[in-house]
Amino acid sequence: MANTFKVLNWSAAAAAGSNTYTVPAATTAIVLQLQAANVGSGTHPVSATVADTTAGNTEFIAKAVSVPLNAAIGLVAGKQVLEATDVLDVFSDAVSQIDVTLSILEIS
């Protein structure tokens, strides 16, 4: 069993499906922190979904939570487990408004 701590960051897209994290095969991931910071202009919403590819379900863990300008929100309270090939997606309503930082532990 290998434990790998990772940090990933990206600028949230304007809609779902463009910027995602996919758990590698034969790996379980634990989300330690998922933070969304508003670096744009005005208040913008942020949404996050988890696609459970084994069950074929995609569900919101946060939907259109407004993030005021210069504020940041931790989108995961506690820990979030992701199984192999599951997909985490974070998006806003416009590009270049929300910066996303993901801290994750991959166990393989």
Next chain:
Amino acid sequence: MTGISAGKTWSRIGAEVAPTSSDASGVWQMQEVAENVGAGTWPTHVKGTMEYIAQYAADGTTGLFSFTSIPQKYRSLRIVMSQGKRVGSGSSIGMWFNSDSTSGNYGYAKMYGSTTNSAYTYGRSAGTISMGDCPTGNAADSQMWICDIANYSNASVGTMCQVWQGANQQGGYNTGLMGFGYSVASAITDIEINSAGYNPGALYNYDTPTLFTLFGIGLV
């Protein structure tokens, strides 16, 4: 769920600061967001509202300026000229998109006040935008002018606009309505505004305290 407590002053680890309706700087956890949403103190996002983009403040030295690198994220644009004054009398506001001065790419129709306070007239033409005397050039006047530019970021179609302007004189071509179009299918990234719309080649400098403010409306 209005009424859930937020911004408590008696917390063991120090007073919580409740966000205002427009500001909540800091790092917030979901339970804090939920608490403040319930208390009615969490700001809602901006979709459908109007945001400031840029402003030009006239100083009497030029009759031509541009808004450049216009963000493409908004549904529409609005330009507001307030407290409009000009050095001497002269011409109307002219406008070019994306540095395109090809007159055949523009066309307009307008209704506006005529030379007396009891008469109106109309006009239509191809060419640069021409909307009567604006600003008036009369030192006692302070004119307003508003231009809405719809769907400007769509590169697949031309751009349609409307203008309305007012002044404290009904006559003198100072008040009226106009619609105009730009037929080139392109996203509008630059807007040049000049005071030579009615008489190309002759600029009449915009004077203090004239302000031109560019706003974005809604989100694409």
